[in-house]
Each structure stands twice: as structure tokens, then as C-alpha cells.
Amino acid sequence: MPSTDVPYTPILATLGYVLSVDRRSVLMVHRNSRPDDQQLGKYNGLGGKLEPGEDIVAGIRREIFEEAGLQVSELLLRGTLNWPGFGSHGEDWFGFVFLITEYSGEPPTHNEEGDLHWVALEALGDLELYEGDRLFLPHVFDESVRQFHGVMSYLDNELQDASVTVIR
Secondary structure, three states, X not given: XXXXXXXXXXXXXXXXXXXXXXXXXXXXXXXOOOOOOOOOOOEEOEXXXXXXXXXXXXXXXXXXXXXXXXXXXXXXXXXXXXXXXXXXXXXXXXXXXXXXXXXXXXXXXXXXXXXXXXXXXXXXXHOOOOHHHHHHHHHHHOOOXXXXXXXXXXXOOEEEEEEEEEEO
């Protein structure tokens, strides 16, 4: 258990999953552009660090526009994730996970992180994902779940421990 003498100061981030118009596919980035990328080869949603003075909704809207050229008009906060030790140097991250259900624009096929793909929801399990993502991703798309909140502890890019609490 971490010491309580040191304040917990995670990097705050957003993570968004953009549903296709027919709600059968989700836009994923295949992180294959940068050889030094800690997440090289993995598939992920879109998002990133919050900027100073930015609320989480402004942050996810900015990230979705920067990474996919989409203007978000409807989104749902699906949950939160605490990722102790997840950063490339062991930094702690805390993320707000969104489902983007309405937007305008057309995403490119590639961004600076990698290739963008529309992936059928039922095929998500076939992708190269972080082990922890497999635990929370079903809750992002499950309409019976109001919210979920999880902790995914990492050490040297490997999942050590995980828990997800679902609110129905």
C-alpha cells in the first residue's frame, strides 16, 4: 500500500470511445507510429492529458478534435479509472472515460499516434489491448451500467492488480 504521507498527484486525462452512427462500431487508434511509444502496437480509445484550466468535457472535446477531427455534440461520462504506475516512468494517471454518441466530421485514417480504425464492438476482444482495458471496456458500451470506477495498478507496463466497481 502506498504511503499516505505523500499526496497523490496523478496526471489527469480523458479517454473517449466514439460510436459509429449505426452504434455497431467504435473508433480506435492502433498505436503504431512512434517506435518509442510505451503503448506501441496496442489499440486504444482517443484522449489525453487535461490542460491547466480545462474541465473534463472541454478536454475530451479538444482531444477528439485533435486526434480525429470530430466535433463532439453528445457524450456520456461512463466512468473513471485510476492507473497507478501506468506512465512510462511509473507516473500515476487518473482518467475520465467517455462514450461519444454524436459528432460531426469524418475522421482521417491516421493521426500522429497511429492508424484510426472503425472496429465492430463484438471484435474489440480480438484486438491487442492492455489487459486492464479488457476489464472495463464492456462497461463503456453496456447501457445497463450507469457508471463504473476502476483501479488498474501497473508496474513496468504490466498489470499488477485491478478492480472495477459497477453502478447499475
